[in-house]
Amino acid sequence: xxxxxxxxxxxxxxxxxxxxxxxxxxxxxxxxxxxxxxxxxxxxxxxxxxxxxxxxxxxxxxxxxxxxxxxxxxxxxxxxxxxxxxxxxxxxxxxxxxxxxxxxxxxxxxxxxxxxxxxxxxxxxxxxxxxxxxxxxxxxxxxxxxxxxxxxxxxxxxxxxxxxxxxxxxxxxxxxxxxxxxxxxxxxxxxxxxxxxxxxxxxxxxxxxxxxxxxxxxxxxxxxxxxxxxxxxxxxxxxxxxxxxxxxxxxxxxxxxxxxxxxxxxxxxxxxxxxxxxxxxxxxxxxxxxxxxxxxxxxxxxxxxxxxxxxxxxxxxxxxxxxxxxxxxxxxxxxx
Amino acid sequence: xxxxxxxxxxxxxxxxxxxxxxxxxxxxxxxxxxxxxxxxxxxxxxxxxxxxxxxxxxxxxxxxxxxxxxxxxxxxxxxxxxxxxxxxxxxxxxxxxxxxxxxxxxxxxxxxxxxxxxxxxxxxxxxxxxxxxxxxxxxxxxxxxxxxxxxxxxxxxxxxxxxxxxxxxxxxxxxxxxxxxxxxxxxxxxxxxxxxxxxxxxxxxxxxxxxxxxxxxxxxxxxxxxxxxxxxxxxxxxxxxxxxx
Amino acid sequence: xxxxxxxxxxxxxxxxxxxxxxxxxxxxxxxxxxxxxxxxxxxxxxxxxxxxxxxxxxxxxxxxxxxxxxxxxxxxxxxxxxxxxxxxxxxxxxxxxxxxxxxxxxxxxxxxxxxxxxxxxxxxxxxxxxxxxxxxxxxxxxxxxxxxxxxxxxxxxxxxxxxxxxxxxxxxxxxxxxxxxxxxxxxxxxxxxxxxxxxxxxxxxxxxxxxxxxxxxxxxxxxxxxxxxxxxxxxxxxxxxxxxxxxxxxxxxxxxxxxxxxxxxxxxxxxxxxxxxxxxxxxxxxxxxxxxxxxxxxxxxxxxxxxxxxxxxxxxxxxxxxxxx
Numbered sequence: 001x002x003x004x005x006x007x008x009x010x011x012x013x014x015x016x017x018x019x020x021x022x023x024x025x026x027x028x029x030x031x032x033x034x035x036x037x038x039x040x041x042x043x044x045x046x047x048x049x050x051x052x053x054x055x056x057x058x059x060x061x062x063x064x065x066x067x068x069x070x071x072x073x074x075x076x077x078x079x080x081x082x083x084x085x086x087x088x089x090x091x092x093x094x095x096x097x098x099x100x101x102x103x104x105x106x107x108x109x110x111x112x113x114x115x116x117x118x119x120x121x122x123x124x125x126x127x128x129x130x131x132x133x134x135x136x137x138x139x140x141x142x143x144x145x146x147x148x149x150x151x152x153x154x155x156x157x158x159x160x161x162x163x164x165x166x167x168x169x170x171x172x173x174x175x176x177x178x179x180x181x182x183x184x185x186x187x188x189x190x191x192x193x194x195x196x197x198x199x200x201x202x203x204x205x206x207x208x209x210x211x212x213x214x215x216x217x218x219x220x221x222x223x224x225x226x227x228x229x230x231x232x233x234x235x236x237x238x239x240x241x242x243x244x245x246x247x248x249x250x251x252x253x254x255x256x257x258x259x260x261x262x263x264x265x266x267x268x269x270x271x272x273x274x275x276x277x278x279x280x281x282x283x284x285x286x287x288x289x290x291x292x293x294x295x296x297x298x299x300x301x302x303x304x305x306x307x308x309x310x311x312x313x314x315x316x317x318x319x320x321x322x323x324x325x326x327x328x329x330x331x332x333x334x335x336x
Numbered sequence: 337x338x339x340x341x342x343x344x345x346x347x348x349x350x351x352x353x354x355x356x357x358x359x360x361x362x363x364x365x366x367x368x369x370x371x372x373x374x375x376x377x378x379x380x381x382x383x384x385x386x387x388x389x390x391x392x393x394x395x396x397x398x399x400x401x402x403x404x405x406x407x408x409x410x411x412x413x414x415x416x417x418x419x420x421x422x423x424x425x426x427x428x429x430x431x432x433x434x435x436x437x438x439x440x441x442x443x444x445x446x447x448x449x450x451x452x453x454x455x456x457x458x459x460x461x462x463x464x465x466x467x468x469x470x471x472x473x474x475x476x477x478x479x480x481x482x483x484x485x486x487x488x489x490x491x492x493x494x495x496x497x498x499x500x501x502x503x504x505x506x507x508x509x510x511x512x513x514x515x516x517x518x519x520x521x522x523x524x525x526x527x528x529x530x531x532x533x534x535x536x537x538x539x540x541x542x543x544x545x546x547x548x549x550x551x552x553x554x555x556x557x558x559x560x561x562x563x564x565x566x567x568x569x570x571x572x573x574x575x576x577x578x579x580x581x
Numbered sequence: 582x583x584x585x586x587x588x589x590x591x592x593x594x595x596x597x598x599x600x601x602x603x604x605x606x607x608x609x610x611x612x613x614x615x616x617x618x619x620x621x622x623x624x625x626x627x628x629x630x631x632x633x634x635x636x637x638x639x640x641x642x643x644x645x646x647x648x649x650x651x652x653x654x655x656x657x658x659x660x661x662x663x664x665x666x667x668x669x670x671x672x673x674x675x676x677x678x679x680x681x682x683x684x685x686x687x688x689x690x691x692x693x694x695x696x697x698x699x700x701x702x703x704x705x706x707x708x709x710x711x712x713x714x715x716x717x718x719x720x721x722x723x724x725x726x727x728x729x730x731x732x733x734x735x736x737x738x739x740x741x742x743x744x745x746x747x748x749x750x751x752x753x754x755x756x757x758x759x760x761x762x763x764x765x766x767x768x769x770x771x772x773x774x775x776x777x778x779x780x781x782x783x784x785x786x787x788x789x790x791x792x793x794x795x796x797x798x799x800x801x802x803x804x805x806x807x808x809x810x811x812x813x814x815x816x817x818x819x820x821x822x823x824x825x826x827x828x829x830x831x832x833x834x835x836x837x838x839x840x841x842x843x844x845x846x847x848x849x850x851x852x853x854x855x856x857x858x859x860x861x862x863x864x865x866x867x868x869x870x871x872x873x874x875x876x877x878x879x880x881x882x883x884x885x886x887x888x889x890x891x892x893x894x895x896x897x898x899x900x901x902x903x904x905x906x
Contacts, residue, residue, distance in 0.1 A: 067706065069710070071713070116891060116895060117894060119898075122705070123709070123848075124844070124898065126628070126630070127628065127844060128840075128890060128891075130836065130837055131840055131841060131886070131887050132887060135883055135884050138880045138883055139881070141880055142877045143877070249720070252713065252716070255713065255714075255717075256714075256717070287725070288721055288724045289725045291725075292718065292721045292722050292725050295714060295718030295720075295721050295722070296718055298710075298714040298717060299692065299711055299714040299715060299718060302707060302710050302711045302714060303695065303701070303711065306701065306702055306703070
């Protein structure tokens with residue numbers, strides 16, 4: 001009657017197979033690129049893609065799973081990045097320490113904003129976070145002595161002693177995989193259950209004994225920290241960050257990625273990010289128009305495909321996998 | 337003493353919705369709560385459950401003062417309710433719906449055991465075949481049953497059922513009757529809010545009548561039926577008058 | 582330097598009064614925008630995250646009407662000559678309003694109406710995301726068409742203003758902007774209170790179902806209210822394009838400010854939006870004028886609004902004119 005699929009089943013089902021193939025491809029990618037003598041820039045495109053994949057999937061956890069619509073995700077990313085950068089530049093701390101403190105700082109701000117806004121109706125969170133993001137950008141611009149203002153702030157290299165972008169590639173990939181596994185585990189724990197019940201109906205969840213505000217703040221802090229972590233790592237790799245690289249405009253891109261992928265699925269959101277990042281590079285000759293295209297695509301996706309474009313595809317594959325499995329089982333069962 | 341409301345008053349702006357409401361539920365019994373539309377029944381439920389804070393008065397649950405506490409705290413102390421409009425978690429499966437209160441109450445519980453208990457409850461409610469369906473895929477009546485099932489997973493000492501029969505297919509209504517009887521035999525106090533006078537009189541051991549935010553009658557259904565204040569409150573409202581008679 | 586400015590705030594009455602007057606002037610325009618957002622919120626029950634983009638578009642429309650169509654050649658058939666007239670600035674502002682009204686209405690009809698007719702799941706999140714998507718789209722569309730370089734319209738009217746009390750100066754472009762804002766706010770209030778459509782709008786905002794029973798078509802009211810809200814934002818932008826320099830993302834900060842104002846005033850309250858706008862205008866002016874470090878004060882002007890926002894959420898989330906939550 002009630003079955004929890006065994007790990008073995010999961011691994012050998014079709015979706016498991018797809019995940020394995022994607023994983024192998026991602027690991028082998030730099031080798032392929034160097035084997036065919038393609039420009040290393042191709043690797044950079046994927047690094048940026050993984051960075052956005054972390055942001056889009058963690059935003060999907062917050063918005064799609066827990067139903068909290070925040071526009072401050074890139075602001076937390078910026079807090080992580082700038083904290084790490086400032087520590088490295090001003091105090092000379094090493095890269096790892098900077099990244100850790102940056103992550104914690106993003107979580108701290110996430111906690112403050114979460115406690116402030118999450119007691120209230122959810123429109124307030126969207127309203128406040130948009131204002132917060134914009135003002136953070138202005139402050140980063142204004143505090144020249146500390147942040148470098150509009151000229152940007154430089155970072156110590158992510159991996160010292162090499163200009164190759166292969167180590168950063170694997171660091172980003174590992175981070176993405178680690179974050180996805182972590183969030184997947186959370187989503188399937190009782191916390192995921194509570195988050196989804198809150199998304200569906202806060203009042204009913206509270207009447208069922210769910211401490212609504214606590215779990216909302218929890219998911220907010222966790223996703224803020226993931227964003228801060230991604231920011232701290234990524235901008236160490238890029239080596240210079242300016243306030244205009246961040247915040248609202250980039251936030252719209254992250255949201256577009258998550259929505260087109262499908263905000264109810266972490267994997268779909270991550271894939272959406274990688275696909276769109278590649279699409280943006282591919283369409284570079286179009287200049288600003290490519291973002292017009294994606295803006296329109298975002299609106300059309302919302303209107304007609306609310307579950308995203310990639311998520312339904314993944315679901316179909318998954319279902320086909322599940323069906324194949326049942327057919328196989330039935331065959332086994334019917335054999336004498 | 338399971339639940340006690342002492343001199344409850346509540347107003348929204350200038351509108352006095354409840355006034356001097358006293359209600360004591362000392363033992364597990366089935367109490368019908370009736371009153372014309374706008375009498376304050378739902379507001380009273382929301383005060384018991386912590387959604388609203390009363391402007392005057394106190395709420396005591398099992399010897400502990402709970403007014404001012406949050407809904408989740410009150411729920412964890414053994415208070416369960418349904419909503420007038422069904423509020424199943426629509427994008428979660430029936431089983432996941434059932435798991436929410438159990439996991440919220442007992443974070444350390446073994447998922448397997450909880451699932452088995454939930455399955456048993458669903459069987460009792462005759463919706464076990466829907467266990468993997470999403471909430472939004474259920475009919476209105478099935479969603480009501482799911483809500484009742486969720487409530488059992490919370491294992492409360494007192495249950496408020498707000499219009500449990502409204503819009504429910506007669507077959508499923510029978511299941512709800514059984515549910516109420518089962519909850520009673522398990523020693524739970526039940527407050528039944530309904531416009532369906534037939535079931536109210538059939539089920540209640542005690543009847544409380546609310547009108548214009550005040551308790552105008554409280555006693556055995558037969559006494560209440562002949563209470564002049566109640567008749568006055570209901571007279572002129574044709575359907576309900578018939579029902580009462 | 583720092584201390585001089587700070588002391589001026591404490592001791593120089595004229596300086597302080599000048600700041601407050603300037604604050605009220607800017608505040609009037611903020612109020613105009615926030616009233617637009619309030620009309621949308623109270624009728625449709627949603628917050629438009631693209632509100633600032635209509636402000637941006639309104640500004641650009643006026644700019645291009647004035648800069649590129651400054652002389653219109655009109656062929657007069659009977660006489661057979663060509664008369665050249667300049668586009669009057671107030672016509673440009675009105676046209677900005679018309680353009681943003683229609684853009685808003687079209688968006689409402691295509692993207693928001695399905696939400697109210699139940700064709701969209703999870704309407705709450707859809708409303709947030711689709712208006713945010715619109716903001717994204719409009720910003721980049723403007724960037725693609727106009728480019729990233731700021732423009733600024735010439736002053737609509739230039740005149741010398743006698744110094745008030747011998748000391749305080751207020752620029753003529755600001756006076757014009759504020760006058761237009763006051764007229765627009767006055768007309769809107771009159772419209773909402775006195776005309777049939779205005780009353781219908783208010784009826785819908787109070788009770789959709791009851792309004793529908795009395796023969797008001799809620800769908801048309803939604804479209805109209807959204808258009809009207811966008812129009813007010815557009816006209817606010819049109820008056821300010823001669824005051825500030827204008828780029829494709831100028832609406833982001835404007836949106837953020839409108840949000841602070843409607844929360845301060847209480848969401849859905851028109852008087853709240855009016856007073857909220859004036860209060861934020863004055864607070865910003867005082868904050869900027871008294872900030873110890875002038876090189877950073879402009880950047881922090883907008884931060885004062887955020888601090889107020891945080892304080893309201895903390896202590897009075899229903900705002901100052903709103904009903905209690």
